[in-house]
């Protein structure tokens with residue numbers, strides 16, 4: 001069983017815990033593998049954030065700049081500047097080296113979706129030896145939808161428009177077919193701000209797009225540790241993915257070794273409850289269906 005969403009560095013200013021930003025000592029990677037093995041997980045797919053790597057600066061550009069809301073723009077600019085301290089090339093080399101040493105690791109990347117630059121990003125990443133790419137909608141213009149400091153924007157837009165704007169972008173991402181897995185696919189709910197009804201139409205459009213784009217979706221336990229206290233995706237949304245034959249991966253979104261494969265049983269139970277008996281695994285961006293556990 002694999003954990004297909006694992007980070008090697010935490011967010012925020014470096015506080016001395018773990019290796020300094022952009023450093024990848026082998027012992028750090030081994031710590032993730034040991035935790036995973038102890039939980040019965042035999043494969044770790046690392047997925048460092050592309051936007052945090054210095055190499056992404058010229059590729060992604062200043063995506064917040066065109067947003068008319070100055071408060072969001074100013075925060076986004078400062079946030080990205082403080083977070084962009086990792087090295088894509090060193091990260092790739094560290095995971096490739098770990099693989100060469102026989103560790104059960106895969107080389108992945110978490111890539112933010114921006115409609116304006118998605119083609120350029122895909123071309124830039126193409127020469128790298130990735131096993132899989134997960135893609136995320138973290139930003140709607142200058143609005144960081146999962147940032148707690150940006151929650152005021154949810155109120156400003158109102159819940160209905162917030163959900164519509166988010167799902168429209170996520171659906172466009174799914175339909176692009178440029179990535180292998182959709183990460184935390186309904187992360188707009190992260191802070192517990194929900195609609196008073198189930199957005200069935202938005203769910204259905206997204207599931208159809210993922211099916212057509214041949215993009216898998218992760219079942220992530222990370223939401224259990226945020227105010228929403230619910231996995232991504234919500235059960236009715238996962239049911240729609242199953243109905244449209246969208247494959248799944250299992251994911252923790254760990255940012256420290258001890259969170260690897262966290263609550264794995266709950267993810268498997270949720271997947272089984274809507275009908276899944278298989279998951280997809282990747283090698284060099286080629287998927288293969290294997291039993292769920």
Ligand SMILES: [Zn+2]
Pocket residue numbers: 110136138183184
């Ligand atoms: Zn993410």
Ligand SMILES: [Zn+2]
Pocket residue numbers: 005007110253
């Ligand atoms: Zn992540």
